[in-house]
Structures are given as structure tokens and as C-alpha cells.
Amino acid sequence: MKKNFGMFLLFLLLGWLIGAFIAKGLEQFKALSILTNTTTISWSPKANFDIISYNLNIQLKMSLLSLLGMVSAIWLYRKL
16 A cells, blocks of 8 residues: 555544544543543634635644544554
């Protein structure tokens, strides 16, 4: 399998999503709250010119489980 940057980003995204889905499923258990608490990182660039304007909102939600998912995805990528 050929390793490239696109495949690496795909692995990272999938690891992040799988970790986030697991964190979402385990939110009901209070004992695991340290793993499921999310921190939101947001960025909102906007501009208003006379002929064009834009407003872009980007929010990234990170939890410890999503971070662990990303780390395991990097490990799997390196093993391929």
C-alpha cells in the first residue's frame, strides 16, 4: 500500500470520528467523564467587502477518546 499525505489525513479523520462516536456512546456513564468531556475549538473568519462578504464557522470538538482514536490511527498508518 502506497503511503501518502491524503491517506494519512483519512486515517486521522477516521480515528477522530471513531473516538468521538465511542465518547458519545459512553457519555451516560459518569465514571468515564474524564474520557468523554469535550473541548470545543472554534474559528470564525469573516469579511465584508462592498461586492462580496463571507462568514465561515469552524468548530472542532475534542475529547480524550477522540485523541486516543487519532493516536491509534497514526499507529495503524505506520504499521501499514
